[in-house]
Amino acid sequence: MSAQAEKVDAGPPAEVRTSAGPLGGGPARGRGRLTGAAPYLLLLPAVAATLVLLGWPLVKNGMLSFQNLNKRQLIQHLTEWRGFDNYRETLTSEAFWRVTGRSVVFTAVNVALIMLLGTLVGLLLARLGTKMRLLLSTGLVLAWAMPVIAATTVYQWLFAQRFGVVNWVLDALGWHGMADYNWTSSQFSTFFVITVLLVWQSIPFVAINLYAATTTIPKELYEAAALDGAGTWKSFTSVTFPFLKPFLLATTFLEVIWIFKAFPQVFAINEGGPERLTETLPVYAFVEGVGNQHYGMGAAISVLTILILLGLTGSYLRTVLKQEEDEL
Known part of the structure; x- marks a missing residue:
């Protein structure tokens, strides 16, 4: 009985205790990754707001610059593409x-x-x-x-x-x-x-x-x-x-x-x-x-x-x- 008790008290085998180290290091590595990503996560709201409030209007304005959009097109809800004609007329003006x-x-x-x-x-x-x-x-x-x-x-x-x-x-x-x-x-x-x-x-x-x-x-x-x-x-x-x-x-x-x-x-x-x-x-x-x-x-x-x-x-x-x- 004493030998079995000593065997139980001795804890897990050495190889099991050794393998626990990498398992225990997992959360530490996770915290390290989170710390490294923290600046990008903090910037994310500002980047998202910039894309929504500035980027999307720029994209719409860029698309509009390739269209022929006057009062008639607005009333009839028409989309007439002109290619680079607007830029050509502007640059030659x-x-x-x-x-x-x-x-x-x-x-x-x-x-x-x-x-x-x-x-x-x-x-x-x-x-x-x-x-x-x-x-x-x-x-x-x-x-x-x-x-x-x-x-x-x-x-x-x-x-x-x-x-x-x-x-x-x-x-x-x-x-x-x-x-x-x-x-x-x-x-x-x-x-x-x-x-x-x-x-x-x-x-x-x-x-x-x-x-x-x-x-x-x-x-x-x-x-x-x-x-x-x-x-x-x-x-x-x-x-x-x-x-x-x-x-x-x-x-x-x-x-x-x-x-x-x-x-x-x-x-x-x-x-x-x-x-x-x-x-x-x-x-x-x-x-x-x-x-x-x-x-x-x-x-x-x-x-x-x-x-x-x-x-x-x-x-x-x-x-x-x-x-x-x-x-x-």
């Missing part, structure tokens, strides 16, 4: 290339002004005391937070022909010919109003983020530059600018996209007028598609606009990668 060139120049001028003024305001924030910095930052945030249509309405009132504040101020300063000036009567003056609006809306983003970037620059570098006899400009070019260069590149890219696709400001000021001389590509696509009820043509123009933006994105990514390779 002088109006499309004229609007594209106008959009590029418009974007370049606005982005240059935004980056210059935004950088100056951001550097000013870094120099101000706490109270003045808080006051200026509050004003910038309020300007940034104002809804686009509300801001556009305010600017329409400011530059109104009869009761506009701008005309009243100019008249009071001695420019009496501006007392009843119509700011939307010409291409240049209309673009001037739109540019002032866009620059005013964009400066806070650049200024606040640039100020945040300046706080990451070690103060020891400025002290070392001062010991070397560097003045304000030399300190900026040798210390501040190298640290801010990646931020400036990224912000410039974001501003290019934001200005290039700006629609409500351009359309609300004068609906692309006068005589369609202030249409940019988004406004041109809307006028051709919805305004003239050539929905397939409008979809083709919007797809070409997206392709242009993708080209700009590719150029930016190449610039960033080249910069990283140079730093390595």
